[in-house]
Amino acid sequence: xxxxxxxxxxxxxxxxxxxxxxxxxxxxxxxxxxxxxxxxxxxxxxxxxxxxxxxxxxxxxxxxxxxxxxxxxxxxxxxxxxxxxxxxxxxxxxxxxxxxxxxxxxxxxxxxxxxxxxxxxxxxxxxxxxxxxxxxxxxxxxxxxxxxxxxxxxxxxxxxxxxxxxxxxxxxxxxxxxxxxxxxxxxxxxxxxxxxxxxxxxxxxxxxxxxxxxxxxxxxxxxxxxxxxxxxxxxxxxxxxxxxxxxxxxxxxxxxxxxxxxxxxxxxxxxxxxxxxxxxxxxxxxxxxxxxxxxxxxxxxxxxxxxx
Numbered sequence: 001x002x003x004x005x006x007x008x009x010x011x012x013x014x015x016x017x018x019x020x021x022x023x024x025x026x027x028x029x030x031x032x033x034x035x036x037x038x039x040x041x042x043x044x045x046x047x048x049x050x051x052x053x054x055x056x057x058x059x060x061x062x063x064x065x066x067x068x069x070x071x072x073x074x075x076x077x078x079x080x081x082x083x084x085x086x087x088x089x090x091x092x093x094x095x096x097x098x099x100x101x102x103x104x105x106x107x108x109x110x111x112x113x114x115x116x117x118x119x120x121x122x123x124x125x126x127x128x129x130x131x132x133x134x135x136x137x138x139x140x141x142x143x144x145x146x147x148x149x150x151x152x153x154x155x156x157x158x159x160x161x162x163x164x165x166x167x168x169x170x171x172x173x174x175x176x177x178x179x180x181x182x183x184x185x186x187x188x189x190x191x192x193x194x195x196x197x198x199x200x201x202x203x204x205x206x207x208x209x210x211x212x213x214x215x216x217x218x219x220x221x222x223x224x225x226x227x228x229x230x231x232x233x234x235x236x237x238x239x240x241x242x243x244x245x246x247x248x249x250x251x252x253x254x255x256x257x258x259x260x261x262x263x264x265x266x267x268x269x270x271x272x273x274x275x276x277x278x279x280x281x282x283x284x285x286x287x288x289x290x291x292x293x294x295x296x297x298x299x300x301x302x303x304x305x306x307x308x
Contacts, residue, residue: 035251048214053201057072057074070094076095079098080098080126081112081127084122095112157186185203192269213257214252215254223253237272
């Protein structure tokens with residue numbers, strides 16, 4: 001007897017459509033870049049700027065051959081990908097948070113930077129996918145900026161920088177800035193001592209403040225280290241804090257702490273540095289997990305979410 005064809009769906013049937021949709025989802029997932037900013041010294045800050053920092057800027061250190069300076073910003077007016085500000089020396093601006101994006105945000109950012117080098121002053125770019133900016137195809141972000149350079153960040157508590165200091169914005173732009181300023185949450189990047197790594201960002205979210213610490217380690221290794229610290233009673237930043245959970249984004253794990261908002265951001269620098277030392281010691285351990293540590297790991301994983 002020949003092989004049964006019961007498992008072959010009829011063309012245009014509901015089952016065939018479901019299978020096609022599932023295949024398309026798998027293909028899209030395979031195309032997505034798991035850790036787009038890997039290999040860059042600024043990886044953790046780039047992830048923070050893209051995901052949750054409200055208002056910050058940094059002048060990028062560009063690769064050799066760049067003709068025009070470029071400022072990286074969290075978000076630009078209209079959520080555009082890039083613009084060129086007119087002046088005696090035109091300046092390019094590119095955004096980490098945009099209205100339109102591809103599956104590779106690093107390639108989008110690289111395309112936006114390249115666009116600023118030839119665009120006319122006053123022009124803006126809605127979408128920064130490689131196909132929208134040039135016919136040359138995608139280019140790695142590390143080829144456009146200095147991969148070994150960190151970000152010298154300026155954190156803003158408003159969006160007044162959207163307009164140059166010597167320019168009077170028209171009423172519509174002024175209203176947009178005022179609306180954005182009303183919605184902004186006070187933020188700060190903690191400058192930690194010791195051998196602390198990653199990017200630790202404080203934010204006043206209203207009822208509570210939070211510390212989100214973007215870490216560069218392998219996700220599984222970091223989760224095990226957090227479990228060791230938790231089992232030892234050290235998963236906190238001292239009085240007025242509690243571990244809230246963690247989220248995964250752009251291939252990195254981000255531990256989150258709830259904080260007493262009555263304390264200033266700088267008051268958390270020492271506790272965070274001390275926690276960083278505990279975490280570093282746990283990361284250095286290769287001992288098998290104890291029963292308590294395994295229970296801690298399972299509990300921490302149950303409180304983990306994935307943004308993308």
